[in-house]
Amino acid sequence: MDKIEVRICSGTTCFVMGSSFLNELYEIIPARYGDKIAVKPSLCLGQCSKNDKHAKAPYVKIDEEIISEATVEKVLKAIEKRLN
Amino acid sequence: MFIDIGCSQKKKYNQNAYGDYFLSKRYKDTNRVIAILSDGLGSGIKANILASMTATMLLKFIEAQSDIRVACETIMNSLPVCKVRKISYSTFSAIDCDEDGNAKIVEEGNPQFLWIRGNEILEPEYKVITSKTFTNRHMHLYHLKLEKGDRIIFCSDGVTQAALGTKELRLGLRREGLTDIVSFKLKEDSNISSDDLARYIVHQVEMIEPDHKLKDDTSVACFYFRDPREAMVFTGPPYDSEQDNLYATSFYNFKGKKAIAGGTTANIVARELNLEIIPDTNINVGKLPGISYMKGIDLVTEGILTLTKTSEYLEAGEYKDDAAGKLMNFLLDSDEIKFIVGAKINQAHYDPNMPVEIEIRKNVIKKIAKLLEDKYIKKVDVRFV
Numbered sequence: 001m002d003k004i005e006v007r008i009c010s011g012t013t014c015f016v017m018g019s020s021f022l023n024e025l026y027e028i029i030p031a032r033y034g035d036k037i038a039v040k041p042s043l044c045l046g047q048c049s050k051n052d053k054h055a056k057a058p059y060v061k062i063d064e065e066i067i068s069e070a071t072v073e074k075v076l077k078a079i080e081k082r083l084n
Numbered sequence: 085m086f087i088d089i090g091c092s093q094k095k096k097y098n099q100n101a102y103g104d105y106f107l108s109k110r111y112k113d114t115n116r117v118i119a120i121l122s123d124g125l126g127s128g129i130k131a132n133i134l135a136s137m138t139a140t141m142l143l144k145f146i147e148a149q150s151d152i153r154v155a156c157e158t159i160m161n162s163l164p165v166c167k168v169r170k171i172s173y174s175t176f177s178a179i180d181c182d183e184d185g186n187a188k189i190v191e192e193g194n195p196q197f198l199w200i201r202g203n204e205i206l207e208p209e210y211k212v213i214t215s216k217t218f219t220n221r222h223m224h225l226y227h228l229k230l231e232k233g234d235r236i237i238f239c240s241d242g243v244t245q246a247a248l249g250t251k252e253l254r255l256g257l258r259r260e261g262l263t264d265i266v267s268f269k270l271k272e273d274s275n276i277s278s279d280d281l282a283r284y285i286v287h288q289v290e291m292i293e294p295d296h297k298l299k300d301d302t303s304v305a306c307f308y309f310r311d312p313r314e315a316m317v318f319t320g321p322p323y324d325s326e327q328d329n330l331y332a333t334s335f336y337n338f339k340g341k342k343a344i345a346g347g348t349t350a351n352i353v354a355r356e357l358n359l360e361i362i363p364d365t366n367i368n369v370g371k372l373p374g375i376s377y378m379k380g381i382d383l384v385t386e387g388i389l390t391l392t393k394t395s396e397y398l399e400a401g402e403y404k405d406d407a408a409g410k411l412m413n414f415l416l417d418s419d420e421i422k423f424i425v426g427a428k429i430n431q432a433h434y435d436p437n438m439p440v441e442i443e444i445r446k447n448v449i450k451k452i453a454k455l456l457e458d459k460y461i462k463k464v465d466v467r468f469v
Contacts, residue, residue, distance in 0.1 A: 009347075013430070015373045044348055044350065
Protein backbone atom coordinates (compact mmCIF):
# COMPACT_ATOMS: atom_id res chain seq x y z
CA MET A 1 0.00 0.00 0.00
CA ASP A 2 1.23 3.47 -0.86
CA LYS A 3 2.09 5.78 1.95
CA ILE A 4 -0.73 8.16 2.89
CA GLU A 5 0.37 11.78 2.69
CA VAL A 6 -0.96 14.35 5.14
CA ARG A 7 -0.16 17.98 4.40
CA ILE A 8 -0.97 20.77 6.82
CA CYS A 9 -1.35 24.21 5.27
CA SER A 10 0.66 27.00 6.85
CA GLY A 11 -0.41 29.73 4.45
CA THR A 12 -1.53 33.10 5.83
CA THR A 13 -5.24 32.33 6.23
CA CYS A 14 -4.72 28.84 7.66
CA PHE A 15 -2.04 30.03 10.05
CA VAL A 16 -4.21 32.84 11.37
CA MET A 17 -7.20 30.51 11.63
CA GLY A 18 -5.24 28.16 13.85
CA SER A 19 -3.19 25.73 11.75
CA SER A 20 -0.44 26.01 14.36
CA PHE A 21 -2.78 24.10 16.71
CA LEU A 22 -2.43 21.20 14.28
CA ASN A 23 1.28 21.04 15.00
CA GLU A 24 0.76 18.20 17.44
CA LEU A 25 -0.14 16.03 14.45
CA TYR A 26 3.58 16.02 13.59
CA GLU A 27 4.10 14.01 16.78
CA ILE A 28 0.84 12.07 17.07
CA ILE A 29 0.79 10.64 13.52
CA PRO A 30 4.30 9.10 13.49
CA ALA A 31 3.79 7.81 17.04
CA ARG A 32 0.49 6.18 16.20
CA TYR A 33 0.96 5.04 12.60
CA GLY A 34 4.73 4.77 12.19
CA ASP A 35 5.87 5.16 8.60
CA LYS A 36 2.52 4.25 7.06
CA ILE A 37 1.71 7.92 6.96
CA ALA A 38 3.89 10.88 6.03
CA VAL A 39 2.93 14.18 7.59
CA LYS A 40 4.46 17.43 6.42
CA PRO A 41 3.68 21.12 6.22
CA SER A 42 2.65 22.88 3.05
CA LEU A 43 3.60 26.48 2.34
CA CYS A 44 0.07 26.95 0.98
CA LEU A 45 -2.51 24.50 -0.28
CA GLY A 46 -4.20 27.31 -2.19
CA GLN A 47 -7.67 26.46 -0.91
CA CYS A 48 -8.72 29.74 0.72
CA SER A 49 -8.33 31.75 -2.47
CA LYS A 50 -10.89 29.50 -4.17
CA ASN A 51 -13.37 31.59 -2.25
CA ASP A 52 -15.86 28.86 -1.49
CA LYS A 53 -18.07 30.26 1.23
CA HIS A 54 -18.84 26.88 2.70
CA ALA A 55 -15.26 25.83 3.18
CA LYS A 56 -13.13 27.35 5.91
CA ALA A 57 -9.48 27.46 6.92
CA PRO A 58 -7.41 25.81 8.29
CA TYR A 59 -7.05 23.18 5.62
CA VAL A 60 -5.36 19.80 5.65
CA LYS A 61 -4.91 17.61 2.60
CA ILE A 62 -4.92 13.84 3.00
CA ASP A 63 -3.78 12.51 -0.36
CA GLU A 64 -6.34 14.21 -2.62
CA GLU A 65 -8.98 14.79 0.05
CA ILE A 66 -9.30 18.32 1.45
CA ILE A 67 -10.39 18.74 5.05
CA SER A 68 -11.66 22.21 5.90
CA GLU A 69 -11.89 23.67 9.40
CA ALA A 70 -9.41 21.00 10.29
CA THR A 71 -8.86 19.94 13.87
CA VAL A 72 -6.59 17.23 15.25
CA GLU A 73 -9.65 15.00 15.85
CA LYS A 74 -11.06 15.58 12.37
CA VAL A 75 -7.74 14.71 10.72
CA LEU A 76 -7.21 11.57 12.82
CA LYS A 77 -10.76 10.43 12.06
CA ALA A 78 -10.18 10.90 8.33
CA ILE A 79 -6.94 8.89 8.55
CA GLU A 80 -8.69 6.04 10.41
CA LYS A 81 -11.39 5.98 7.73
CA ARG A 82 -8.74 5.66 5.02
CA LEU A 83 -6.84 2.92 6.79
CA ASN A 84 -9.97 0.87 7.31
CA MET B 85 29.30 51.40 -8.57
CA PHE B 86 27.43 51.16 -5.33
CA ILE B 87 28.49 53.20 -2.31
CA ASP B 88 28.35 51.03 0.80
CA ILE B 89 28.22 53.28 3.86
CA GLY B 90 28.78 52.14 7.43
CA CYS B 91 29.34 54.00 10.66
CA SER B 92 30.20 52.84 14.14
CA GLN B 93 30.35 55.02 17.23
CA LYS B 94 31.06 54.68 20.91
CA LYS B 95 30.60 57.24 23.63
CA LYS B 96 33.32 58.55 25.88
CA TYR B 97 33.54 56.51 29.07
CA ASN B 98 30.86 57.50 31.61
CA GLN B 99 28.97 59.75 29.20
CA ASN B 100 25.35 59.20 28.33
CA ALA B 101 25.27 60.98 24.97
CA TYR B 102 27.39 60.77 21.83
CA GLY B 103 29.54 63.82 21.20
CA ASP B 104 30.13 62.92 17.54
CA TYR B 105 27.41 62.87 14.93
CA PHE B 106 27.24 61.06 11.60
CA LEU B 107 24.70 61.89 8.96
CA SER B 108 24.35 60.55 5.42
CA LYS B 109 21.83 60.86 2.65
CA ARG B 110 21.49 58.98 -0.61
CA TYR B 111 19.89 60.74 -3.58
CA LYS B 112 18.25 58.11 -5.73
CA ASP B 113 17.66 60.27 -8.80
CA THR B 114 21.20 61.55 -9.12
CA ASN B 115 23.06 58.52 -7.65
CA ARG B 116 24.69 60.93 -5.23
CA VAL B 117 25.66 60.53 -1.59
CA ILE B 118 26.37 63.26 0.93
CA ALA B 119 27.74 62.32 4.34
CA ILE B 120 29.07 64.29 7.28
CA LEU B 121 30.96 63.28 10.39
CA SER B 122 31.03 66.05 12.96
CA ASP B 123 32.79 66.15 16.31
CA GLY B 124 31.29 68.52 18.89
CA LEU B 125 33.43 70.34 21.42
CA GLY B 126 33.81 68.46 24.68
CA SER B 127 31.56 65.49 25.33
CA GLY B 128 28.07 64.59 26.48
CA ILE B 129 24.90 66.47 25.67
CA LYS B 130 26.58 69.77 24.79
CA ALA B 131 28.89 68.10 22.28
CA ASN B 132 26.00 66.07 20.93
CA ILE B 133 23.95 69.18 20.20
CA LEU B 134 26.89 71.00 18.60
CA ALA B 135 27.85 68.04 16.43
CA SER B 136 24.31 67.24 15.32
CA MET B 137 23.61 70.90 14.51
CA THR B 138 26.79 71.20 12.45
CA ALA B 139 26.15 67.96 10.55
CA THR B 140 22.50 68.72 9.87
CA MET B 141 23.16 72.27 8.69
CA LEU B 142 26.08 71.18 6.57
CA LEU B 143 24.09 68.46 4.87
CA LYS B 144 21.32 70.92 4.01
CA PHE B 145 23.85 73.49 2.76
CA ILE B 146 25.71 71.01 0.55
CA GLU B 147 22.39 69.72 -0.75
CA ALA B 148 21.27 73.24 -1.67
CA GLN B 149 24.60 74.45 -3.07
CA SER B 150 26.15 73.07 -6.20
CA ASP B 151 29.59 73.47 -4.64
CA ILE B 152 30.63 71.71 -1.43
CA ARG B 153 33.40 74.28 -0.98
CA VAL B 154 30.98 77.19 -0.69
CA ALA B 155 28.76 75.26 1.74
CA CYS B 156 31.65 74.22 3.97
CA GLU B 157 33.26 77.64 3.88
CA THR B 158 30.02 79.23 5.04
CA ILE B 159 29.83 76.84 7.97
CA MET B 160 33.53 77.23 8.80
CA ASN B 161 33.18 81.02 8.83
CA SER B 162 30.12 80.97 11.01
CA LEU B 163 30.84 78.29 13.61
CA PRO B 164 31.17 80.07 16.96
CA VAL B 165 34.15 79.84 19.29
CA CYS B 166 33.82 78.54 22.84
CA LYS B 167 34.28 81.46 25.25
CA VAL B 168 36.07 79.34 27.82
CA ARG B 169 38.33 77.17 25.72
CA LYS B 170 38.76 79.52 22.74
CA ILE B 171 38.36 76.71 20.25
CA SER B 172 35.76 75.92 17.63
CA TYR B 173 32.42 74.53 18.69
CA SER B 174 32.76 71.65 16.31
CA THR B 175 34.90 70.11 13.58
CA PHE B 176 33.79 68.11 10.57
CA SER B 177 34.57 65.91 7.57
CA ALA B 178 32.17 66.01 4.64
CA ILE B 179 31.94 63.98 1.43
CA ASP B 180 29.85 64.63 -1.64
CA CYS B 181 30.26 61.77 -4.09
CA ASP B 182 28.48 59.91 -6.88
CA GLU B 183 28.38 56.37 -8.16
CA ASP B 184 30.73 57.24 -11.04
CA GLY B 185 33.46 57.73 -8.45
CA ASN B 186 33.62 61.54 -8.44
CA ALA B 187 34.17 62.66 -4.89
CA LYS B 188 34.73 65.96 -3.16
CA ILE B 189 35.85 65.90 0.43
CA VAL B 190 36.23 68.76 2.88
CA GLU B 191 37.84 68.48 6.31
CA GLU B 192 37.88 71.11 9.00
CA GLY B 193 39.62 70.17 12.20
CA ASN B 194 38.97 66.42 11.96
CA PRO B 195 41.81 63.91 11.39
CA GLN B 196 42.77 63.37 7.76
CA PHE B 197 40.72 60.64 6.10
CA LEU B 198 42.18 57.42 4.67
CA TRP B 199 41.88 56.58 0.98
CA ILE B 200 42.56 52.92 0.35
CA ARG B 201 43.06 51.23 -3.01
CA GLY B 202 43.97 47.55 -2.81
CA ASN B 203 46.71 47.33 -0.19
CA GLU B 204 47.81 50.89 -0.69
CA ILE B 205 47.05 54.08 1.19
CA LEU B 206 46.82 56.91 -1.33
CA GLU B 207 47.84 60.42 -0.39
CA PRO B 208 45.77 62.85 -2.45
CA GLU B 209 46.62 66.49 -2.98
CA TYR B 210 44.48 69.07 -1.33
CA LYS B 211 43.84 72.77 -1.29
CA VAL B 212 43.97 74.67 1.98
CA ILE B 213 41.27 77.28 2.41
CA THR B 214 41.62 79.65 5.35
CA SER B 215 38.61 81.15 7.02
CA LYS B 216 38.00 84.81 6.38
CA THR B 217 36.61 85.35 9.85
CA PHE B 218 38.80 83.04 11.95
CA THR B 219 42.36 82.92 10.65
CA ASN B 220 43.22 79.89 12.77
CA ARG B 221 40.61 77.82 10.91
CA HIS B 222 41.60 76.03 7.75
CA MET B 223 39.77 73.52 5.69
CA HIS B 224 41.23 70.97 3.31
CA LEU B 225 39.48 70.49 0.00
CA TYR B 226 40.04 67.31 -2.03
CA HIS B 227 38.85 66.30 -5.48
CA LEU B 228 39.12 62.54 -5.95
CA LYS B 229 38.39 60.13 -8.76
CA LEU B 230 37.54 56.86 -7.08
CA GLU B 231 37.72 53.43 -8.65
CA LYS B 232 35.84 50.24 -7.97
CA GLY B 233 37.12 48.65 -4.76
CA ASP B 234 38.28 51.97 -3.24
CA ARG B 235 37.51 52.78 0.37
CA ILE B 236 37.33 56.10 2.22
CA ILE B 237 37.51 56.16 6.01
CA PHE B 238 36.55 59.15 8.16
CA CYS B 239 37.24 59.19 11.87
CA SER B 240 36.96 61.50 14.83
CA ASP B 241 40.04 62.39 16.90
CA GLY B 242 38.90 59.87 19.49
CA VAL B 243 40.43 57.31 17.12
CA THR B 244 43.76 58.95 16.30
CA GLN B 245 44.34 60.11 19.88
CA ALA B 246 43.36 56.81 21.48
CA ALA B 247 45.69 55.68 24.28
CA LEU B 248 47.42 59.09 24.24
CA GLY B 249 50.02 59.38 26.98
CA THR B 250 50.32 55.66 27.65
CA LYS B 251 53.72 54.01 27.76
CA GLU B 252 53.10 52.09 24.54
CA LEU B 253 51.48 54.90 22.56
CA ARG B 254 52.75 58.14 23.99
CA LEU B 255 51.44 60.16 21.06
CA GLY B 256 48.26 58.15 20.71
CA LEU B 257 47.23 55.75 17.96
CA ARG B 258 47.72 58.42 15.28
CA ARG B 259 47.02 57.97 11.60
CA GLU B 260 49.76 55.33 11.33
CA GLY B 261 48.14 53.15 13.97
CA LEU B 262 44.76 53.46 12.31
CA THR B 263 46.34 52.52 8.97
CA ASP B 264 47.82 49.39 10.55
CA ILE B 265 44.47 48.33 12.02
CA VAL B 266 42.70 48.83 8.69
CA SER B 267 45.41 47.15 6.59
CA PHE B 268 45.43 44.14 8.90
CA LYS B 269 41.68 43.70 8.63
CA LEU B 270 41.60 44.18 4.86
CA LYS B 271 44.31 41.56 4.39
CA GLU B 272 42.16 39.16 6.38
CA ASP B 273 38.88 40.05 4.66
CA SER B 274 39.26 42.22 1.56
CA ASN B 275 35.51 42.32 0.86
CA ILE B 276 34.46 43.31 4.38
CA SER B 277 31.37 45.56 4.47
CA SER B 278 31.67 49.18 5.58
CA ASP B 279 29.54 48.45 8.60
CA ASP B 280 31.74 45.57 9.78
CA LEU B 281 34.96 47.47 9.11
CA ALA B 282 33.78 50.52 11.06
CA ARG B 283 32.69 48.33 13.96
CA TYR B 284 36.03 46.49 13.91
CA ILE B 285 38.07 49.72 14.04
CA VAL B 286 36.05 51.17 16.92
CA HIS B 287 36.37 47.90 18.82
CA GLN B 288 40.15 47.86 18.31
CA VAL B 289 40.39 51.45 19.55
CA GLU B 290 38.46 50.51 22.67
CA MET B 291 40.81 47.56 23.22
CA ILE B 292 43.98 49.66 23.17
CA GLU B 293 42.67 52.22 25.67
CA PRO B 294 43.81 51.52 29.25
CA ASP B 295 41.06 49.52 30.99
CA HIS B 296 39.14 49.70 27.70
CA LYS B 297 37.69 53.03 28.77
CA LEU B 298 37.38 55.50 25.89
CA LYS B 299 38.73 58.94 26.76
CA ASP B 300 36.84 60.64 23.95
CA ASP B 301 33.85 59.95 21.71
CA THR B 302 35.03 57.57 19.02
CA SER B 303 33.50 57.43 15.55
CA VAL B 304 34.44 55.79 12.28
CA ALA B 305 32.56 56.17 8.99
CA CYS B 306 33.51 53.96 6.05
CA PHE B 307 32.62 54.26 2.39
CA TYR B 308 33.22 51.32 0.07
CA PHE B 309 32.78 51.72 -3.69
CA ARG B 310 31.89 48.36 -5.16
CA ASP B 311 29.49 46.39 -7.33
CA PRO B 312 25.99 46.43 -5.87
CA ARG B 313 24.56 43.27 -4.36
CA GLU B 314 21.18 42.97 -6.02
CA ALA B 315 18.11 41.23 -4.70
CA MET B 316 14.54 40.71 -5.81
CA VAL B 317 11.50 39.92 -3.70
CA PHE B 318 8.38 38.58 -5.37
CA THR B 319 5.28 38.89 -3.20
CA GLY B 320 1.63 38.51 -4.08
CA PRO B 321 -0.03 37.05 -7.16
CA PRO B 322 -0.04 39.34 -10.23
CA TYR B 323 -3.35 41.09 -10.92
CA ASP B 324 -3.59 39.61 -14.39
CA SER B 325 -3.12 35.89 -13.97
CA GLU B 326 -2.42 35.52 -17.69
CA GLN B 327 0.89 37.27 -16.97
CA ASP B 328 1.89 34.76 -14.27
CA ASN B 329 4.34 32.98 -16.52
CA LEU B 330 5.97 36.21 -17.65
CA TYR B 331 6.56 37.44 -14.10
CA ALA B 332 7.62 34.03 -12.79
CA THR B 333 10.16 33.65 -15.60
CA SER B 334 11.61 37.14 -15.31
CA PHE B 335 11.85 36.69 -11.53
CA TYR B 336 13.61 33.36 -11.89
CA ASN B 337 16.05 34.75 -14.47
CA PHE B 338 17.01 37.69 -12.25
CA LYS B 339 20.78 37.50 -11.73
CA GLY B 340 20.89 38.59 -8.06
CA LYS B 341 19.51 36.93 -4.94
CA LYS B 342 15.84 35.98 -4.95
CA ALA B 343 13.15 35.64 -2.29
CA ILE B 344 9.46 34.82 -2.46
CA ALA B 345 7.16 36.04 0.33
CA GLY B 346 3.79 34.41 -0.10
CA GLY B 347 2.31 30.93 -0.37
CA THR B 348 0.22 31.67 -3.45
CA THR B 349 3.15 33.45 -5.09
CA ALA B 350 5.39 30.44 -4.46
CA ASN B 351 2.69 28.17 -5.89
CA ILE B 352 2.52 30.32 -9.04
CA VAL B 353 6.30 30.21 -9.54
CA ALA B 354 6.33 26.46 -8.85
CA ARG B 355 3.47 25.83 -11.27
CA GLU B 356 4.80 28.01 -14.09
CA LEU B 357 8.38 26.79 -13.89
CA ASN B 358 7.69 23.24 -12.80
CA LEU B 359 9.56 23.54 -9.52
CA GLU B 360 8.97 21.75 -6.25
CA ILE B 361 8.30 23.56 -2.96
CA ILE B 362 9.91 21.77 -0.03
CA PRO B 363 8.81 23.04 3.38
CA ASP B 364 11.45 23.19 6.09
CA THR B 365 11.17 20.48 8.70
CA ASN B 366 11.22 23.07 11.49
CA ILE B 367 7.51 23.62 11.29
CA ASN B 368 6.55 26.98 12.72
CA VAL B 369 9.22 28.92 14.50
CA GLY B 370 7.86 31.45 16.97
CA LYS B 371 4.65 33.06 15.91
CA LEU B 372 5.23 32.71 12.19
CA PRO B 373 4.93 29.94 9.61
CA GLY B 374 8.27 28.32 8.75
CA ILE B 375 10.28 28.77 5.58
CA SER B 376 10.35 26.56 2.48
CA TYR B 377 12.91 25.76 -0.18
CA MET B 378 12.77 25.99 -3.95
CA LYS B 379 15.59 25.26 -6.34
CA GLY B 380 17.30 28.47 -7.50
CA ILE B 381 15.53 30.66 -4.95
CA ASP B 382 17.36 31.83 -1.85
CA LEU B 383 14.41 32.24 0.51
CA VAL B 384 10.73 31.25 0.45
CA THR B 385 8.38 32.43 3.21
CA GLU B 386 4.72 32.98 3.91
CA GLY B 387 3.48 36.43 2.86
CA ILE B 388 1.70 39.10 4.88
CA LEU B 389 2.40 37.89 8.42
CA THR B 390 6.10 37.44 7.69
CA LEU B 391 6.35 40.80 5.89
CA THR B 392 4.54 42.58 8.72
CA LYS B 393 6.93 41.04 11.24
CA THR B 394 9.90 41.91 9.01
CA SER B 395 8.88 45.58 9.01
CA GLU B 396 8.67 45.47 12.81
CA TYR B 397 12.15 43.93 13.01
CA LEU B 398 13.55 46.51 10.59
CA GLU B 399 12.06 49.30 12.66
CA ALA B 400 13.43 47.92 15.93
CA GLY B 401 16.79 46.89 14.48
CA GLU B 402 16.45 43.57 16.31
CA TYR B 403 15.17 40.23 15.13
CA LYS B 404 14.44 36.66 16.14
CA ASP B 405 15.64 33.65 14.20
CA ASP B 406 12.32 33.04 12.48
CA ALA B 407 11.17 33.47 8.88
CA ALA B 408 10.92 37.27 9.25
CA GLY B 409 14.42 37.42 10.76
CA LYS B 410 15.71 35.48 7.76
CA LEU B 411 13.91 37.84 5.38
CA MET B 412 15.33 40.84 7.23
CA ASN B 413 18.88 39.49 6.87
CA PHE B 414 18.23 38.72 3.22
CA LEU B 415 17.26 42.37 2.69
CA LEU B 416 20.09 43.83 4.75
CA ASP B 417 22.67 41.71 2.91
CA SER B 418 21.67 43.46 -0.33
CA ASP B 419 22.26 46.98 -1.63
CA GLU B 420 19.67 47.27 -4.36
CA ILE B 421 16.34 45.61 -3.72
CA LYS B 422 13.54 45.26 -6.20
CA PHE B 423 10.06 44.34 -4.97
CA ILE B 424 7.62 42.82 -7.44
CA VAL B 425 4.29 43.19 -5.69
CA GLY B 426 1.29 41.34 -7.07
CA ALA B 427 -1.90 43.35 -6.70
CA LYS B 428 -4.38 40.48 -6.64
CA ILE B 429 -6.24 40.31 -3.35
CA ASN B 430 -7.14 37.12 -1.51
CA GLN B 431 -10.68 37.71 -0.26
CA ALA B 432 -10.20 35.18 2.52
CA HIS B 433 -7.77 37.61 4.22
CA TYR B 434 -10.59 40.07 4.73
CA ASP B 435 -13.08 37.65 6.23
CA PRO B 436 -14.53 39.51 9.24
CA ASN B 437 -14.21 36.29 11.26
CA MET B 438 -10.42 36.43 11.09
CA PRO B 439 -9.05 36.60 14.64
CA VAL B 440 -6.33 39.09 13.68
CA GLU B 441 -6.25 42.00 11.30
CA ILE B 442 -4.27 41.29 8.18
CA GLU B 443 -2.42 44.25 6.73
CA ILE B 444 -2.78 45.25 3.11
CA ARG B 445 0.28 44.01 1.21
CA LYS B 446 0.82 47.30 -0.60
CA ASN B 447 1.05 49.19 2.71
CA VAL B 448 3.44 46.73 4.33
CA ILE B 449 5.75 46.84 1.33
CA LYS B 450 5.65 50.65 1.28
CA LYS B 451 6.62 50.67 4.96
CA ILE B 452 9.47 48.18 4.44
CA ALA B 453 10.72 50.14 1.41
CA LYS B 454 10.78 53.39 3.38
CA LEU B 455 12.64 51.78 6.28
CA LEU B 456 15.19 50.22 3.94
CA GLU B 457 15.76 53.54 2.19
CA ASP B 458 15.81 55.88 5.18
CA LYS B 459 17.19 53.77 7.99
CA TYR B 460 19.38 51.29 6.14
CA ILE B 461 20.35 53.50 3.16
CA LYS B 462 19.39 50.87 0.56
CA LYS B 463 18.28 51.52 -2.99
CA VAL B 464 14.74 50.23 -3.30
CA ASP B 465 12.45 49.88 -6.26
CA VAL B 466 8.83 48.79 -5.86
CA ARG B 467 6.80 47.65 -8.83
CA PHE B 468 3.15 46.73 -8.55
CA VAL B 469 1.98 44.17 -11.08
